[in-house]
Amino acid sequence: MSVLSFTLRTIREPFQRWAESRRPRGDSIELNQKRIFIFPSAAGGGFLLVALLLLLIGTNYENNLVHAVAFLLLSLFVLSIIHTYGNLSGIRVTAKESHSCFAGERAEFELHLTANGKRVRENIQLAWKGGTPQTVKAIDGDGCRVRLYHPAPKRGRLKPEPLLIESTFPLGLLRAWSWLEIESSAIVYPAPLQVQMAKSQVLDGADGGRQATDGGEDFSGFTQYQPGMPLRHVAWKAYARGRGLHAKTYHAQVDDRIWLDWEAFSGQPTEMRLSSLCYLVIQLEKHGDHYGLRLPGKSFEPDRGEQHRKRVLTALALHPGDRV
């Protein structure tokens, strides 16, 4: 068994390397004979069995007309090589926009497919490697836009897996396919992690000194402790009295300019910090607040609006992670 799988691997691996080295890359790729593979599909195997069965019947009954039908079916099979190939060749796949998403969601890539010549290409499946295929009903010279969703498990810059474009049209007997390395990317924001907006993480922009992150000056009260709150704000005395876990909150001089600071989450793992910040950004944007962000080596002045949000979230997404 292991010998067999080993043999299979030794055969398959160089082939895969070779196939991968031939994979076209770029943000706009046209399919041609160098890039299209073709092989009988399962349905084609069944069709060949039917033709073989007819040949057997024709042979046994010495019936030349049954032979003729079997040969006709075989001819159809051979012809459909050209037709299936023709259905895929000359399609140009162009990466258009990509849309950001949060980690754990699926990033949307917009592709533009055009067909050269006047032939309409029909029934084409598109899928990222390992993803579920999506059927494109028709592609003509004017082209069509396809939205493909790519799983985005991690934050950062998402480079899509190779794109599989395949078709068994018109008779379903052969499968023509091609792997394309689409050069496009999408920003995957950190997965938002719900945190209470502690005032300590939020600073007035006016005196935004670093020491301010150690806590505001004015104690204002207690609040239910939420994961993510700094441990040193926990009201241990209250906890010891059996009143549950509470956090002390401090008043900062709040106006509508809010700073989100990386350092406010110190003591937490990087990813958790980023996720919490991400959540806060979403919340603040939703409330229409002005907010700024300070990351090590980077800072964004308080602002609001879609552009700002995107910039800030992108910064969070691309923040270097912990290198092990």
Next chain:
Amino acid sequence: MSEQYRLSRPALLWQFIAIAVVVVPHLSHLPSWLLVLIVAAVGWRLMVHMGRWSFPHWSIRTLFSLAACAGVFLSYGGIGGVNGMVALLIAGFSLKSLEIHKRRDALLVVYVAFIVATSALLFDQSVWMAAYVLIAVQLTTAALLAIYQTHNVDMGRPFRTSAVMMMQAIPLMLVLFIVIPRMGPIWNLKMDVGSARTGLSDTMSPGEITNLTRSSEVAFRVRFEGKRPPQNALYWRALTYPDFDGRSWYRDEARERQPVPTESLMIQRPVLKYDLMLEATGSRYIPTLDMPLSAPVGVRLNPDMTLRLNLPLQKREEYSLESALQYRLTAQGEALNYVRELSLPIGNRRTRELARSWYAETGSGDAFIARLMAFYKSSFTYTLKPPKLGRDSIDKFMFETQRGFCGHFSSSMVFMLRSVGIPARVVAGYQGGEWNPYENYLVVRQYDAHAWVEAWLPQKGWIRIDPTAAVAPQRIERPSEELFSEEEDFLRDAPLGGLTIGRNSLLADLWLQWDAFSYGWQQWVVNYHSRQTDVLKRLLGEITPLRVALALLIPFAIVMCLVALKLFWRHWHLVRDRHDQALERLSQRLAHKSGLGRQPGETVKNYSDRVAEIRPDLALYMQEIAYCYEQMRYAGDDTGSSARRMLNMIRQCQTKV
């Protein structure tokens, strides 16, 4: 390929068309309950599609499937035969049509439809059936296409596409048909195809042969090597009847074991070689011209010099035969050895007495036969509608009615001969045939069936005597269709019988041409396996694996290239079109200078508008270019003035960029 694939309405309709079309040729042998099943299943599926009913519960489907299996088993007595197999397939795929949910189910129905369509050719190999099956395969292919179409889903497109694909596939099919070597049967299967066959029967009552004269079906066709013999020498011997029970002539199987006198055949050269293509008779005889010299494989040569197959002939078969027309078949002994050919049942006293008195008067066998023939010639009438004969049928025929045809004449003559101790037997076969001048062969039809006499004379051995020739010489010298055309009963059962009458009519001519065509079909298509070696030798010079491979590959490559050319031509054509090239150059130049390249898929009109907005100095040119382009491409401007003007504009525009 999602598993939740839903069949489109055209795809579903195409499935039903395919089912209907492939079932039609089998209607004649399918039991009626199966037809009800098909209609019910298809009807139910349609109701499901229209949303009126729901899919039957699985228990109902299982019940139906089991019932269908049992039904087929009972109706056909097992599923060993072709009929039963086909019936089972049909039952299967009509029930399957009830549960087409996924693409795979639809594919199964289509694939089985291909098999059912083809199986019709096991029952009938005529040109008509072949043409029908070709259409059925095309429609089934359309059903297959319909499953996969996603764009402009309709009924018409699969039909057109399948027609085009058929056109492309047929040349490839022909190449495969001609070149791919045929193997012999891998295992033997008994064909139980059809049962009613026309042909000579194993017994002959005098009235029997009239039934055959009603049929214009082809009995066999013959192609002679060299000159064909004259019409009156064409006696095709098929069976001899040595035994007589007073009513009919037959061959008594119980007496077959009795010793037969050893006979020797002396022949005079030249012998006649011919290929005889015999239609399925369901019987074991092969008609041969006079004395066959040898028996083909699987055929026995009887002591009476007729050929007998080991198994009844269930399909058309071709034999290469050799016959001697000048011969002497004689026994090393005397007349009394032929006990069987001399025995007579009691009765018909008057005929016996007449025979004895004539033999006494004439004194020799030859003279007796001559007298007998003269009697037939003077007193008898040839008719296909003889009066009924009661008991002592020979007496009644010889002395009262004196009207009849070959069966009556030969029967009575053998009786007369045996009465005076001359061994004699009735021979059944065919006489004559119709020459087809278009393809140079002889076609013998059932209405050419004939019966005559063979008598054994000491010095001559067995000789042929045809009393019918004495009564109606024209029966022997002219083809029977000419002769019988006035007879009411002649060709009564033939569907086109009336049309063939009249030798000089246009229809008769067409009929001959048609027969020539169908004979060619039989020879070159249906029986191709027996000629393939010759054909390949003539085509390739010599049959080597390399040459066979080349003979396959080269035509394949040519056809595939042509198909590919047709498919991709427009693409290449567009790329090479110099107008588009000029436009492309302009676009590149604009992209270089002003970043105004033409986007993929952007129409010329949109592009020119876009350029005009940013480069007002080029607006006039661009508008003109767009206008000319539209004129040239879409307004059907054949004069080429728009094209020239466009090229001119592009050139001027380019200098301005």
